[in-house]
Amino acid sequence: MPHLHTRSEILRGAKDALPVMFAVAPYAMVLGAQASQVDLSLAEVGAMTGLNFAGCSEFAAIKLWAAVPPMLTIVLITLLINSRHIVMGAALAPFLQHLPKRKVIPALFFMADEGWAISYADTLRRSQGQQLPAFSWPYYWGACLPFYPVWVGFALIGAAIGPALGNIEAYGFAMAFPAVFIVLLRGMWKGPRLACAWLVSLLVAILVYLTVPGAWFVFAGVIAGMLFTYLREVMQ
């Protein structure tokens, strides 16, 4: 019964994604509220979150927004911030070879940090457990798709409520995102060799964050960790 199997895999993905929603929803509301403060209309907030669907870049765009938004700057910063997706897609690519391109391309539209990390960690677990295929297609949809209505919906709610929302940051939600990412990292843990590369990424990202203005720190951190791993492999 492949149909039942698909359903249980979708549900398994959605179940793993559910706790992360509690971190994403308040963040989306903060984004919406900030957007309304720089005079984005509800339709514009809906269009941005629905068509772009990448939170970090949307926060950056809102910070730069004006009556006539600086289009080129915003698009270039979006490209810079989201360049990490290139690495994310590349990490997933070897596990997608059994799927046709026409199915993967629309699915990748929904590849945001959280859903991707949940699905990638599951792929690693299945691959270690010799389950085939390692990448579960229905699990990916279950883990990724629910973030879409949550992100767009709560951003709209935040935009509608606007300033009445108050300073949501004051309630401690600032810790929700690092908590989510740290647990996701634990799911990718494979021993100290990988962790060394992560530590290099962390240190370089911190250094760049403190010294270079703008959004370069993610890019720099990712490249540094990958370069470190490459050099270590070469020297062995």
Add this chain to the structure above:
Amino acid sequence: MISTAALLTILGMASATYATRLAGYLLLRKRKLGPRARAVMEAAPGCVLISVIAPHFVSPHPEELIALGITLVAAWRLPMLFTVAIGVASLAVLRLYWQ
């Protein structure tokens, strides 16, 4: 209502983002990676996650650093929901009593 300038900016953002989502897959879809490239791609996902949250490790607010430490300890053993709850609650409580 959407102004033309806003719409163009949003469409530009959306195209840039979708391009980044497709690029890695399209580049590596048919490649067979050597051992070095495989090692790099194995480390890369964690590098992405840790880099995104790097600013939290040098927050200027001490209460956020303490809450991050508590979150790290919680994440060691606890599942997602509990870790997030402990992280948020510890920061909220610390903020109440700080100053």
